[in-house]
Amino acid sequence: MSDLPFTLDQLRILKAIAAEGSFKRAADSLYVSQPAVSLQVQNLERQLDVPLFDRGGRRAQLTEAGHLLLSYGEKILTLCQETCRAIEDLQNLQGGTLIVGASQTTGTYLLPQMIGLFRQKYPDVAVQLHVHSTRRTAWSVANGQVDLAIIGGEVPAELQESLEVIPYAEDELALILPVFHPFAKLDTIQRDDLYKLQFIALDSQSTIRKVIDQVLTRCEIDTRRLKIEMELNSIEAIKNAVQSGLGAAFVSLSAIAKELQMDVLHCTPIEGVVVKRTLWLIFNPNRYRSKAAEAFSKEVLPQFATPGWNQEVLKVPPLVTEVEEDVRDRSISTQA
Template identity: 50%
Template sequence: MADGLPFTLDQLLIVQAIAQEGSFRRAADSLFISQPAVSLQVQNLERQLGVVLFDRSGRKVELTDAGQVLLQYSERILKLCRETVQALAEVQGMGRGQLVLGASQTVGTYVMPFLIAQYHRYYPGIAVQLLVQSTRRIAQKLVDGRLDLAIVGGEIPFELQRHLKVIAVAEDEYVLVGAPGCTPAAPALGDLVTLPFITLDPQSSTRQTIDRALSRHGINPAQLQVRLELSSIEAIKNAIQAGLGVAFLSMAAVGSDLEQGRLQKLEVEGLQIRRTLWLAYNPERYQSQAATRFREGLLGYQDWLKTPPRHLQLLA
């Protein structure tokens, strides 16, 4: 027991595995050790700490209150250990490492793959993971230290934003699109309430951005004739091509479709809908060289970003 500590890192890993798997056997399998070895380590740990960590009375092993406390600190300790290993590896350069990115739906689908491809050409040894979720969920994971950095298009909740560094990096434009040859090709603002619309669900940041912009131009979003609500932009594009209606979509998502004639842009005089894309990271968390160089490339301080994403205006 080094320096009088009543636990080892191996024991903390075992506690974490049991909590995740719900049984000693599955935890042993996940750690590639025997179940008796797991049981012995837990018994030794409980004896050293003087507490019971697991309730073994049910079909599923449950953490006691003391076990919950130990798990919370174990996750923080083990995260710091992993960051230590990563930091030491980076002392030898950017030959290897890991970068965990997050993005909201539109950015993650249509922008991040392009950025990651350019970054990977410059730093091929860096393994990149990308998590695509809602802006709120991505922001929460940044606060929790589960992501290195993220690019989001929605508004980050205030209670999370105060823990993060948030920087405007690009502007995205929403355009009204329909099937090729659809009419009217240039609807007036007042005509919007007569068109059949296809939208994302009302809770999506895209839908909220569009609704706010229409309200500013005197159009009540509730008066739009929403024919269909879908859960993905690709589904909306397919529905438009099938002639089911029109939709406001990001230029990042439909730019190539417009160029290749799969969709048609409908010009609405006097209406322009833009939103800012935000780079966010947790300044209280260790920033790896891999994350720092990705961030600085977006901000114009590194030259791996040779070509900006098409249909997107970088602010750097």
């Protein structure tokens, strides 16, 4: 086939319609008119000679051929982005783009500090932070949409062979109480005292809640005996509820630094118990790693890692080494 039956713009439109669920919302997200989107889809279907959307329902539904094209189209668009970043690196090592992923807690409280430190040294690098669930973040790293990520949950089993998953740091989970709670006057409390408290927690189906429950169980705390009086959908909401006297909670120590400094929450130690979870660094060794990502890995990651963290695991050759070698070989040949 001499000419491809689709263009990159048509693949972008197809991806937008699938994500937004309608031609109109896709057009809005791409800043083009709805007739322009419809025309591109019609041209694409005519060129491929297959229908890509089932137009019978209110929501734009992909046909089997549409799903197949979308699957390959996403890979093509990701590879195009990698190509642009690789060329950008060759042209200007001080510029480029860094895309970092994180699960909810690390993305809200840890990654902004790390990115701030990186930006001080590399102000010309465009930095993107994608904060999603552990599962979605892991898939983004696997698909090459994110350079690397720091997560607190477990990588999906189907991705563990394709991703490097490295213990990165320990995150302490603190028991927080209202400053006027009777236990706040004590130096420590006993493990059994936990069962007398009313707790505020995240939704039982959330990844963070499951991780916290697993960690507490490993510390011989029976989570079934904890009185969960309220479930909220964010760490910030939980902190505000505890501050208002509605109960106690376990949250990441990194999430309450400001509140402890302002003395609006009390962190109460449990005698003989230190509740910690592992934060994991994940990246795809088979994807191109930009110069910006290499600089972030070498200069920022070690500063927030657990002492003794093995930085050598990050020394994975970029996927485009052969391309760069070919460019260098051509340059040497020209000079000769």
